[in-house]
Amino acid sequence: MKSAIDLIEEDDLEDLAVGCTVLAGGGGGDPRVGLLMAQHAIRNNGPVRLIQLSDLSADDLVVPVGMIGAPTVMIEKIPNGNESKVICKVLEKRLGKPVAALMPLEMGGLNGMLPVAWASLNRLPMVDGDLMGRAFPELQMCTPHLYGIPSWPGVLVDERMQSILIESSDDFWFEKLARTAVTALGGCGCAGFYPMTAEVAALPLIPNTVSLAIQIGAAIRNAEGDPFSALDQVIATYPLIRGKVVDVERRTTGGFVRGAATIEGLESDRGRVVRIEFQNENLIVLEDGKPLASVPDIITLLDLHTAKGIVTEHIRFGQRVVLAAFRSPEQWRSAEGLKVVGPRAFGHEIEYSPIEENYARIA
């Protein structure tokens, strides 16, 4: 899809937030707080230019940003906006050049919204794209990892303006050090990781995902009749079950929210039961012990009436939902990609099978 949007105005923010819940795969945090922050920032500082990497000079510094930690904490320990200024300042000092643009680390949930607020606050443009094409829970699960592009120097900042600048040439160590720091900071923190020049960023970028999220939100909002059809027009949607949440377990440990939810079928799906396992994001869907869908495909619970996404921390008993899946960005479907974000990377001993093939079997 080619970007048709080059400015994010206040009117686009609700659509972006809805799109972020759909692409999140249950993770990335509730976009609500980010929506309010982005509205406030744009009212005070004006709209955010949404640019392509080709609009920048090859050497320009692009900083992917977002919050890391447990989404259950993010909805209570909210950022104040100034963290983004410290992120820019620390990286500018370290790298010896000004930040030319921000971009989302991941396109999902809160982390699809915060970069808009932060871009507006810092009067910087935002690149239309991200490093996951969805949300994932760990830092090596960013596309630069596949190309050997370093995650460091990366910086964490909390609401007290405390900063932690981490340099490690091993992305798994980097994840461990950042996660530990975030836990010490109280469960979540604001981050700028994988700083890159525009030239380098062109390789790992998953393009136009910000526009895509806005288009998803607009399609659902403007739907005449079934919002799921409208959604399917923008992004191929594979509904797995219509049903009701009958069980949800959730625990916040080690800087993540982990757990599972059970959906019992309604209407034509009566009699079916599926189970979703999540670590921030929904990882795998099982029916009778067999996988229906798995990471890296995007698995999202959608509200049965509105088609808006439900992030894992908001799953509640009794919710009427459609559990849907969307195709993963191509980068993650390679053998290298699956090593990093396939089911085994999360401890699930199953083979990845693309959702469109699974769906052909069950539909």
Place this chain on the structure above:
Amino acid sequence: MKSAIDLIEEDDLEDLAVGCTVLAGGGGGDPRVGLLMAQHAIRNNGPVRLIQLSDLSADDLVVPVGMIGAPTVMIEKIPNGNESKVICKVLEKRLGKPVAALMPLEMGGLNGMLPVAWASLNRLPMVDGDLMGRAFPELQMCTPHLYGIPSWPGVLVDERMQSILIESSDDFWFEKLARTAVTALGGCGCAGFYPMTAEVAALPLIPNTVSLAIQIGAAIRNAEGDPFSALDQVIATYPLIRGKVVDVERRTTGGFVRGAATIEGLESDRGRVVRIEFQNENLIVLEDGKPLASVPDIITLLDLHTAKGIVTEHIRFGQRVVLAAFRSPEQWRSAEGLKVVGPRAFGHEIEYSPIEENYARIA
């Protein structure tokens, strides 16, 4: 005491190591590894100039260095020397000026030796003095904290050359963030904290403690007859009990080694029993439930025959020892100082009473 030593040569290192065990108060880590590193460094790079702050220009950058973490880990996960180069590089980049001199964060155990090795490796002079006048387990327990001199930017580096640059204007938060990072790095790490100009460092510096440690070691080595008398000539020594270690418990948790040791009296002290509680360093000595000595006074187990200090991780059942105390540096005996390093700062609900007064009562 005025410094009479202006060069640390290979021949001084054994004396320095012995002095470090005496001043350590049980903490700071076993100096053995640091001794070998310093010998190796000085053989390859030449001796280390031991300077006064007045030998530097007012704006010169002085970096206090050492290892932080659990001493029980430090004797197994040893540094390779290059960490010190990364410490200097990261702080030089952050502060925009070259490091002019290193100095010990604390004058005790391993942390009295490593700065010598690192100064030699980086061909830098070392300031004769430290920020504790002994060893203490936590980072806010450095004299600059008493003067509101910031601990940040501070950097941690591990043997993989991973670095973590921490900036926090709250020294207790700083300690928490550094301690958490050290735990993630495996239990210990190399640190450069409280970087200061020479002008600023003049206020918190506890001067000439490096010379003092060398003089202590030399006095014990050259003693004709009783090494304890020789020691007492250099630093007033308050022996609390001559006895045998009959119990020691030790656990390594949260980046510290914590525990207690029991000493039963021998010879003229037969019938007496004292208990030492430690958190890296010896904190308090109890007899019949009453305190005999406490932090900030320096409490050290000395070998009964050699008068060399025994660090907490080397206390063993059956060791014949003299438990001795030494006066704390004056900075720590103020009301402000006791708030930070008095018995209550470690959770012991007793009043601090200076060792010379306690000793007058029991002697």
